[in-house]
Amino acid sequence: MVTSFEHVRDNLAAAMEAIERAAGSVGRDPGEVRVVAVTKNHPPQAVRAAAQAGIRIVGENRVQEAMEKRRELQDLDVQWIMIGHLQRNKVRKALETFHQVHTVDSLELASSLNRVLMETPDARCPVLMEVNISGEASKHGVSPDLAQPLGEMILSRCERLDLRGLFGVGPLVDDQARIRASFASLRRLRDQLEAALGIHLPELSMGMSSDYPLAVMEGSTMVRLGTCLFGPRRGF
Ligand SMILES: *Cc1c(COP(=O)(O)O)cnc(C)c1O
Numbered sequence: 001m002v003t004s005f006e007h008v009r010d011n012l013a014a015a016m017e018a019i020e021r022a023a024g025s026v027g028r029d030p031g032e033v034r035v036v037a038v039t040k041n042h043p044p045q046a047v048r049a050a051a052q053a054g055i056r057i058v059g060e061n062r063v064q065e066a067m068e069k070r071r072e073l074q075d076l077d078v079q080w081i082m083i084g085h086l087q088r089n090k091v092r093k094a095l096e097t098f099h100q101v102h103t104v105d106s107l108e109l110a111s112s113l114n115r116v117l118m119e120t121p122d123a124r125c126p127v128l129m130e131v132n133i134s135g136e137a138s139k140h141g142v143s144p145d146l147a148q149p150l151g152e153m154i155l156s157r158c159e160r161l162d163l164r165g166l167f168g169v170g171p172l173v174d175d176q177a178r179i180r181a182s183f184a185s186l187r188r189l190r191d192q193l194e195a196a197l198g199i200h201l202p203e204l205s206m207g208m209s210s211d212y213p214l215a216v217m218e219g220s221t222m223v224r225l226g227t228c229l230f231g232p233r234r235g236f
Pocket residue numbers: 038040061083084169207208209210224225226227228
């Protein structure tokens with residue numbers, strides 16, 4: 001586990017170089033890609049080190065863990081983003097803890113978020129829709145063929161949610177071509193939804209430590225990096 005500032009800084013620099021190479025290989029501007037530091041199962045010092053190294057977005061998978069970290073890190077100027085499966089009974093705490101929720105994958109969850117936001121005048125939350133691009137049954141996310149109906153429902157019924165794009169987890173396989181194809185499918189789905197819904201969906205959160213260069217080649221705007229910044233996680 002890596003929590004010293006120097007290590008995290010060097011790891012981040014290496015990741016930024018890989019992002020630049022991947023973006024360059026397809027003629028993309030690497031400046032379109034932001035790094036989300038995934039700090040689940042890492043201590044608050046890891047988040048602090050990442051912020052010192054220039055990270056501005058922190059992703060956490062569990063509401064309780066993120067709440068505890070935020071309490072210790074109130075001075076940090078970072079955005080906290082929910083990237084784990086969100087249970088409906090945690091929605092209220094999630095909205096107190098996170099600036100954005102990137103794992104909206106059902107109308108029930110979207111409606112719960114909207115209902116809690118409605119209690120506060122003008123409260124809004126940027127969200128991404130999580131799509132199951134791996135085809136693996138154990139993964140969360142709406143199936144691609146239900147993404148458009150869900151998007152329509154969010155737009156028509158959840159006025160306090162700002163739908164900003166899509167979120168996906170690539171398949172856990174070694175076949176690079178298959179992983180890349182799943183990222184390409186998320187980008188195409190985004191393009192289709194933009195046309196069908198008539199809104200701009202600028203964000204594509206895809207790519208983790210093992211596959212982020214492929215995601216960048218396919219249009220990722222947010223790569224979610226845990227292991228390659230902080231080393232292996234505690235307890236796994
Ligand atoms: C844990 C996690 C990551 C980071 O994974 P690494 O392989 O450690 O980079 C990214 N996205 C999600 C949704 C995660 O749960």
